[in-house]
Amino acid sequence: MHFxxxxxxxxxxxxxxGVIQTLQSDYLTTGPKVKKFExxxxxxxxxxxxxxxxxxTAALHLISLVLLNKGDKVLTTPNSFLATSNAIxxxxxxxxxxxxxxxxxxxxxxxxxxxxxxxxxxxxxGVAFSGRMLEQEKLQHLKEKYNITILEDNAHAIGAExxxxxxxxxxxxxxxxxxxxxxxxxxxxxxxxxxxNSKEIxxxxxxxxxxxxVKTPDMKPWEYEMKELGFNYRITDxxxxxxxxxxxxxxxxxxxxxxxxxxxxxAFQNTPVKPLYTFDGKSSYHLYVVQVDFSKLSxxxxxxxxxxxxxxxxxxxxYIPINQQPYYKSLGYGDETIPNMDRYYEExxxxxxxxxxxxxxxxxxxxxxxxxxxx
Numbered sequence: 001m002h003f004x005x006x007x008x009x010x011x012x013x014x015x016x017x018g019v020i021q022t023l024q025s026d027y028l029t030t031g032p033k034v035k036k037f038e039x040x041x042x043x044x045x046x047x048x049x050x051x052x053x054x055x056x057t058a059a060l061h062l063i064s065l066v067l068l069n070k071g072d073k074v075l076t077t078p079n080s081f082l083a084t085s086n087a088i089x090x091x092x093x094x095x096x097x098x099x100x101x102x103x104x105x106x107x108x109x110x111x112x113x114x115x116x117x118x119x120x121x122x123x124x125x126g127v128a129f130s131g132r133m134l135e136q137e138k139l140q141h142l143k144e145k146y147n148i149t150i151l152e153d154n155a156h157a158i159g160a161e162x163x164x165x166x167x168x169x170x171x172x173x174x175x176x177x178x179x180x181x182x183x184x185x186x187x188x189x190x191x192x193x194x195x196x197n198s199k200e201i202x203x204x205x206x207x208x209x210x211x212x213x214v215k216t217p218d219m220k221p222w223e224y225e226m227k228e229l230g231f232n233y234r235i236t237d238x239x240x241x242x243x244x245x246x247x248x249x250x251x252x253x254x255x256x257x258x259x260x261x262x263x264x265x266x267a268f269q270n271t272p273v274k275p276l277y278t279f280d281g282k283s284s285y286h287l288y289v290v291q292v293d294f295s296k297l298s299x300x301x302x303x304x305x306x307x308x309x310x311x312x313x314x315x316x317x318x319y320i321p322i323n324q325q326p327y328y329k330s331l332g333y334g335d336e337t338i339p340n341m342d343r344y345y346e347e348x349x350x351x352x353x354x355x356x357x358x359x360x361x362x363x364x365x366x367x368x369x370x371x372x373x374x375x
Contacts, residue, residue, distance in 0.1 A: 001311070001312050001361070001364055002312060003312040003313075003314065004312060004313050004314060004352050004357070004361050004364070004365060005314040005352065005354075006183075006287075006314050006315060006316040006350050006351065006352050006353065007182075007183030007184075007286075007287075007316075007352070007353060007354045008182065008183065008354050008356065009182040009183070009187045009354075010249075010253065010354065010355045010356050011187075012245075012249070014245050015242055015245040015246060017245075018241045018242060018244065018245040019238055019241050019242050019245075021241065022237050022238050022241035023238065025237070027237045028236060028237055028238055029234065029236050029237060030234045030235070030236065030237065031237040032237070033237035033238075033240040033241045033244065034052055034234075034235060034236075034237060034240045036240065036244060037052055037188075037235075037240035037243045037244050037247070038050040038051065038052050038193070040244060040247050041168070041178075041193055041195065041247070042195065044166075044168075044247060044250070045158075045166050045167065045168030045169050045176075045195050046166050046168075046169040047168055047169050047170050047176070047195035047196060047197055048196070048197045048198075048199070048202075049195065049196050049197065049198070049199065049201075049202035050193055050194070050195050051193065051194045051202065051205040051206060051209060052188075052191065052192070052193045052235045052240060052243075053191070053192050053193065053194070053209055053233040053234070053235055054190060054191065054192070054232075054233045054234060054235050055179070055181070055190045055191060055192045056083060056155050056177060056178065056179025056180070056181065056191075056192035057083040057086070057087070057192070058192055058231070058233040059177040059178065059179070059192035059193060059194045060083050060084060060086075060087035060153070060177055060192075061087050061090050061091075061231070061233070062194065062205055062208050062209060062231070062233060063087075063151060063175050063177060063194050063201075063205065064087040064088060064090055064091040064093070064151075065090070065091050065208060066175075066201055066204045066205060066208070067091075067123060067149050067151060067174060067175065067201075068088065068091040068092075068093040068122070068123060068149070069091075069092075069093070069122070070091070070092035070093065071092065071093065071094065072091075072093040072094065072122040072123055073093070073094045073096050073118070073120055073121045073122060073123075074088045074093050074094065074095055074096060074121075074122065074123040074124070074125055075096050075098050075106070075111050075114060075115075075121060075123070075124045075125070076088060076095050076096065076097060076098070076106070076124070076125040076126075076127075077097070077098060077100060077105070077106040077125075077126070077127050077129070077322075078097045078098075078099075078100070078319075078321040078322045078323045078324075078336070078338055078341050079100050079104055079105075079106075079127070079129055079318075079319055079321070079322075079341055079344065080127040080129065080153065080319060080322065081155070081318075081319060082322060082325065084125055084127055084153050084322075085097075085125070085322050085328075087125075088125065093122075093123070095125075095333075096114065096121065097322065097323045097333065097336050097338065098110050098111055098114065098338075099336075099337070099338040099339065099340045099341055100129075100338070100340050100341050100344060101340065102276075102277075102340070103129075103132055103276060103277045104129040104130055104132070104276055104277075104289060104344065104348075105126070105127065105128070105129050105132060105134055105135075106124075106126050106127065106134070107340070108126070108134065108135055108138040108139070108142065109138075111124060111142060112138075112141075112142060112146075115142065115146045115148065121146075121148065122148060122149060123148055123149040123150070123151070124139075124142065124148055124149070124150045124151070125151045125153060126139070126150065126151070126152055126153065126173075127153040127155070127156070128152060128153065128154045128155075128156055128157035128160065128167060129156060129287075129318075130156055130276065130283060130285065130286055130287035130288075130289055130318070130350075131156045131157045131159075131160050131185075131257075131283040131284040131285045131286040131287065132157070132160070132277065132282055132283035133152075133154075133157055133160045133161070133162040133165070133167055133282055133283070134152060134162075135162070136162045136163065136165050136171065136172050139152075139172040139173060140171075140172040143172060143173070149174050150172065150173040150174055151173060151174065151175050151176070151177070152167070152168075152170070152173045152175075152176040152177075153176075153177055154167045154168055154176045154177060154178055155177060155178060155179035155184070155192075155286075156179075156184070156284075156286035156287065157283075157284055157286065158178050158184070158185050158186065158250065158284065159185050159250050159251070159253070159254040159284040160254075160282065160283055160284035161281070161282070162282050163282075167284070168195040169195070170195055170196055170197050174196065174198065174201065175194055175195065175196040175198070175201060176194070176195045176196070177192060177193065177194050177195075178192055178193045178194075178195070179191075179192050180192060180193070180239075180243060183286075183354070184286060185250060185253055185254065185257075185284060185286060186243065186246035186247055186249075186250050186253065187242065187243075187246060188235065188239035188240065188242050188243040188246070189239055189242065190239070191235050191239050191240075191243065192235075204228075207227055207228055207230060208228055208230040208231060208233075209230065209231070209233045209234060210230060210232070210233075210234060211226065211230045211231065211232060212226050212227055212228030212229055212230025212231075213225065213226050213227070213230065214226075214227050252355075253355045254284045254285075256355040257284065257285040257286075257353060257354075257355065258279065258285065260285070260288065260353055260357055260362060261279050261283075261285045261288055261353070262279050263359075263362060264288055264290075264351065264362070264366070265278050265279055267366045268290065268366075271370070271375055272292055272293065272296070272297070272373065272375050273290050273291075273292055273369065273370075273373070273375070274290060274291045274292070275288070275289070275290055275291075276289040276290065276291060276348060285353060286353070287318055287350045287353055288350065288351045288352075288353040289318065289348050289349070289350050289351075290348065290349065290350075290351060291344075291347045291348050292304075292347055292349075292373065293347060294346070294347065297373060297374075298374075299372070299373060299374070301346070301347075301349065304349075304372060304373070305349070307372045308368060308369065308372060311368045311372075313352065313364075313365055313368055313369075314352065315349050315350065315351065316349065316350045317345075317348070317349050317350065318350050320345065321338070321341050321342070321345055323336050323338070351365060351369075352365055
């Protein structure tokens with residue numbers, strides 16, 4: 001069997017043709033395709049405004065500069081890629097790590113406990129981990145009762161819905177971000193976006209994305225003014241041409257991920273391999289995560305990774321607890337009481353999950369996993 005990674009892009013001839021047409025046009029960097037992609041994303045998610053940027057981390061950075069003030073305490077999860085909490089630091093704010101719930105998402109009940117005790121907490125950065133959206137009714141409750149700023153990090157979750165609320169619609173948050181890295185649901189090679197329903201936030205993001213510059217109709221033809229200390233976080237027309245083509249196929253990509261998740265769920269019934277959560281329509285399944293209690297087996301998780309790699313299967317771990325990273329420890333983190341996250345780190349790992357994963361490949365993954373675990 002050839003190598004089966006945990007995730008990979010799905011690129012068609014239509015995608016390639018769209019990029020080639022843009023290569024042959026007058027615009028390669030920021031041009032009409034960027035605006036079209038932003039409008040298409042807004043329509044898909046149901047948000048008023050979208051700002052596309054060079055990558056998901058740039059999206060987190062810019063929105064943090066808009067939403068946060070220096071010294072703000074921000075509730076966030078240890079179960080994410082580094083960029084989520086790093087963006088809080090970029091803005092001079094203070095991450096406060098909160099334990100996770102059983103589905104891998106930040107525990108919003110624990111968030112409320114902290115909000116009740118500490119009125120200096122100003123914001124919540126929640127991650128729709130693995131594609132499973134945050135509990136929207138709880139987000140609404142926290143926003144209304146405690147008047148906090150909420151960002152939904154939906155890097156994993158484009159295409160997901162929670163009781164009719166679409167990821168990125170910002171119904172119960174101030175803003176949302178997406179990532180379009182190749183392993184995500186749709187790709188622009190690298191790329192990201194911020195969605196919001198606030199015109200004020202939108203206009204600030206546009207300025208920060210382009211060096212903090214403003215150019216108005218009343219200025220001389222060559223004039224522009226730098227209003228803010230901004231960045232070059234622009235995305236290109238080439239990337240957005242690919243994104244537009246991919247966005248058309250996103251529903252079919254998500255549907256295929258549903259099919260794969262249901263097959264995994266069926267395969268793992270009554271076995272020591274437990275899905276982090278079973279299919280309920282609230283995740284778009286960027287990842288398919290399972291738990292194994294290795295204390296009951298003769299095999300370690302490290303050995304499992306090695307043995308499956310020998311069988312050409314690429315497992316991955318999402319994620320190492322951010323608060324345990326050396327840099328965060330140097331800032332005084334690392335002693336938080338987060339038993340669910342600690343257990344998650346010991347037991348969980350991600351299996352291959354992407355639309356091009358064939359039935360034969362998935363069957364091989366399951367059989368190989370059972371063989372190595374000797375179950």
